[in-house]
Structures are given as structure tokens and as C-alpha cells.
Amino acid sequence: QVQLVDSGGGLVQAGGSLRLSCAASGRTFNNIAMAWFRQAPGKEREFVTAISWSGATYYADSVKGRFTISRDNAKDTVYLQMYSLKPEDTAVYYCAARYPSDPVVTDKGGYDYWGQGTQVTVSS
Numbered sequence: 001q002v003q004l005v006d007s008g009g010g011l012v013q014a015g016g017s018l019r020l021s022c023a024a025s026g027r028t029f030n031n032i033a034m035a036w037f038r039q040a041p042g043k044e045r046e047f048v049t050a051i052s053w054s055g056a057t058y059y060a061d062s063v064k065g066r067f068t069i070s071r072d073n074a075k076d077t078v079y080l081q082m083y084s085l086k087p088e089d090t091a092v093y094y095c096a097a098r099y100p101s102d103p104v105v106t107d108k109g110g111y112d113y114w115g116q117g118t119q120v121t122v123s124s
Contacts, residue, residue: 009118022095053101
């Protein structure tokens with residue numbers, strides 16, 4: 001089992017920045033793929049970004065160039081740095097994890113472990 005605790009959400013003005021964190025515990029962080037998904041009110045949960053154990057990254061087109069995912073394997077933590085935030089980025093953001101790390105998948109059904117979610121609200 002893997003426990004994920006995500007944090008760092010908040011209220012920010014359009015154009016601002018936020019950094020989300022996701023701390024993992026339990027089963028080994030080795031060979032684990034990590035991802036962020038988000039869910040806006042009335043919409044399905046959607047893929048945002050993912051990172052493999054080796055550091056390969058994948059992004060949804062809507063966030064390319066604005067969001068950066070990274071991981072610190074020594075701290076069992078993954079980060080999502082968000083820049084140039086837009087009102088349409090408003091959602092609950094969820095950290096997710098799966099074994100094995102490769103291939104990295106972008107479908108939420110491919111992830112076995114989820115954080116509790118952290119709210120990100122971008123005001124216009």
C-alpha cells in the first residue's frame with residue numbers, strides 16, 4: 001500500500017503561481033510513477049502531468065509550458081509547480097501513483113493510489 005498526502009493548494013489571482021506537494025509513504029518509492037490529475041466542478045477527473053521513476057515527464061496540452069512536475073526520490077515526494085495560472089485551472093488537484101513506473105499512463109484508471117486532493121482556485 002502507498003499513502004499519498006497532497007498539499008499546497010490555495011487561492012491565487014490569474015497569472016500567479018502555486019506549488020503543490022505530494023508526500024508518499026508505505027510501500028517503496030522505487031519504480032513508482034507519479035502523476036497529478038484535477039477535477040473541476042461538474043467535470044470528469046482529467047490528467048495533468050506525470051513523471052516516471054527515471055524522471056521522464058508528460059503533460060496535458062493545456063498545461064504545457066506553464067506547469068512543471070518534479071520528484072525528489074530521497075524524500076519520497078513529488079511536486080507540481082504551476083505558473084501563469086488561469087481561472088480554468090481552478091479544480092481539486094489529486095496526486096496519484098502506480099507500479100510499475102513504465103510505461104507511464106495518462107488514464108486515471110491506470111493509477112492505484114490517490115491523495116485526498118487539494119483545492120486550487122484561480123480568480124480572474
